[in-house]
Amino acid sequence: MVAKKSKFIEEEGCQVKMVHLNRVRQAREKEPAPAELGRLADLYKAMGDPNRLRILLALRGGEMCVCDLAALTGVSDSAVSHALRRLKDLALVNNRRDGQMLYYSLDDHHVSQLLAASLEHLHH
């Protein structure tokens, strides 16, 4: 690719500086819809917290109750509960009640696969 002079191009009513207009247009067209993009960002944000991430990784081995996850991560029951709520809202985990306890598990194997793919990425 050869360097170009940047130009000011009229767009959306305001002047925006753009060098490779076609490239930007192409990126715009291939970009997911805002709602989808937001959900993807929320997904990553949720997994970006070390404790929530540890919870997800732990649940790969099967269901666990809240106090087990608290013991594993070393944070309070309350903090784990808050974390699980967020993961549940994003449909990353679900739960089932057995007596006084709630057992959480990964919502589907896609989550497990996503984690596996990410771990693999880390190893170059």
Place this chain on the structure above:
Amino acid sequence: MVAKKSKFIEEEGCQVKMVHLNRVRQAREKEPAPAELGRLADLYKAMGDPNRLRILLALRGGEMCVCDLAALTGVSDSAVSHALRRLKDLALVNNRRDGQMLYYSLDDHHVSQLLAASLEHLHH
């Protein structure tokens, strides 16, 4: 699995409540090393910001310069530059200079694959 009474178990010098000790032990053993876990969390955290995510998604189509990415995302050059620095620190992107411009691209196809896997996850 059958519900059990919780017990207090001596561990690491302090009393920790734990219901399914074996399950917690298993999770501990299968857990990635702290350093690896930290890198994974940092990876997700980086991708959890909508603008950084848009940058990564855009770069799937090939290299782009800073001002193009600024035009695409609608944020300032400076903000994009800060975003790119973080992505570069995590080896998600790299750059090449051509004259006054820096062209950024995804560091390797694993990043692209990771994004694809995540997008697929969103579609159930």
Place this chain on the structure above:
DNA sequence: GGTATATATGAACATATGTTCAAGTATGGA
């Protein structure tokens, strides 16, 4: 019913995070 356990919830707080702004560096051209 009354008490204990397991978990959830909301507000408050301290910290982390992203953007802006005002510099600075690097390259190219007159």
Place this chain on the structure above:
DNA sequence: TCCATACTTGAACATATGTTCATATATACC
């Protein structure tokens, strides 16, 4: 050499985020 362009950097600031604490709910057992 001087200026313009493209990008970077660091500090300041406003907002977002995770944890804690106190309280609430839900189930089990006596």
